[in-house]
Amino acid sequence: MPDHQDKFRTFSQLHQGPGAFVIPNPWDAGSAKLLTSLGFQALATTSAGFAFSKGLRDSAAALGRDDTLANAAEIVRATDLPVSADLEDGFGPEPETCATTIRMACEIGLCGGSIEDATGDPSAPIYDFALAVERVQAAAEAAAGRPFLLTARAENFLWDRPDLDDTIRRLQAFSRAGADVLYAPGLPDLVAIRTVCESVDRPVNVVMGLGGPRYSVAELADAGVRRISVGGSFARAAWGGLMRAAREVRDHGTFDYADDAIPGAAMAALMSDGQR
Template sequence: MRRDQKYTAFLGLHTGDSAFVMPNPWDAGSARVLAAEGFGALATTSAGAAVTQGLRDGAESMTRAAILSNAAEIVTATDLPVSADLEDGFGLAPETCAKTIAMAAEVGLIGGSLEDATGGEDGGIMDMGLAVERIAAAAEAAKAHQFVLTARAENYLHGRPDLKDTIARLQAFEAAGADVLYAPGLPDLDAIRAVCSEVGKPVNVVMGLRPPFFTVQELSEAGVKRVSVGGSLARLAYGAVQQAMRAVLQDGEFAYADKAMPGTELMGLMRAAPTTRA
């Protein structure tokens, strides 16, 4: 599928009557497994990318090059549109955010999200003016590259449960040119409904981060257009490995293998080996 076709298809997913689910693989193999299930688009996960390298999640852990390398592998693994978790844009300056969007498009990404958190150990939320300038610069770059820009308001992930400010930020990001709006960690359906009713662009909600876990139908009825799952699938996979090996150590049993995906099925979803092994 050509880039323009992926771009059009991805935008179209946001216009349906109900929300679509965009799962988050953490590498090429998990991307192929998810693509085979029939999803219309995929998204990367910074947490998943970090743990594959034995690192903690966070902009201070993964470089832009590492994030884009992981994203490129996921892009080439399937023919689906892929949107990336681009952290804080890998720099505070608006021009850095614009460059990150351009670089993301160059590796084949059709979309990506930018946070308004400063990152680092102290966390923190950016000044509204700077946050809007960053989204405006990123939006200009996105329009030049057929790229769907998601703007994130991070209040609820950084100890600031301020719905009024969150909505104000999302409205400002919308005015600055963002295509999709996202406030991870909203506490309940009332908050989600309030966000969706106060903005004019599609809203993404993450499930699997922490309870409560709403259904796709409930989220659709609240006005949500897109549902992602963040790093929860990677945590699920690592958790399954942890539990299986604990049982081996504690009980000497290998019953976990009964629940594993059959090798023939898994290999059938992967690409064929290269013709040369040099």
């Protein structure tokens, strides 16, 4: 089994290209095992998927640092692949809190994680520019010398602030502050995605499977994207399957949904101790 340093080297090399790789988002150990079995090269946690599994909305207030890192640790233990984590806003506004979160994340075997500039406060949803940069810098300093890739997220487009110039300005500043990967979720189209990729000097992550237009891996790679995640969309797809099955039974009294279910023997093999 590869150790932390081996996983980190693999993860780092994936970001060097060529092309783009997909980093899907499990929400627990079981979904991590399934995705590992399908041949993906790395995994990333999803705060949304984890929140749904706990019967909660996806929000920074709903998920604390201890629970988030405990979930991430279970995913790390379930796979031989490098794992990156959705670390929300670092679980506090202070730069030192972000730094502590990064140190804790590395200690549980994570090979990467993201810090976002969203506050969780609808009345002031985005951290002021200077503080946002200071938070990323503190996280980068905490990650320095550790087997950890820091992703910095500019969240304008998720909070009804469709300002591409400010988003790029933030990503460029996050790069100078030491971020290894840059991420602006919610970009409206391929033109904006290409503009971001051409404007920064670090690998860019783009999320697919949420709202808005959808592009193929090939189209995103051609635009300059290096990493593609799916956020909570795999978790919502799983919930969609459960909803369809339950509605079939409730509304029609039939059980045809079982035709699409993974056989019990296959699940037993997938979840066995020897399966990674």
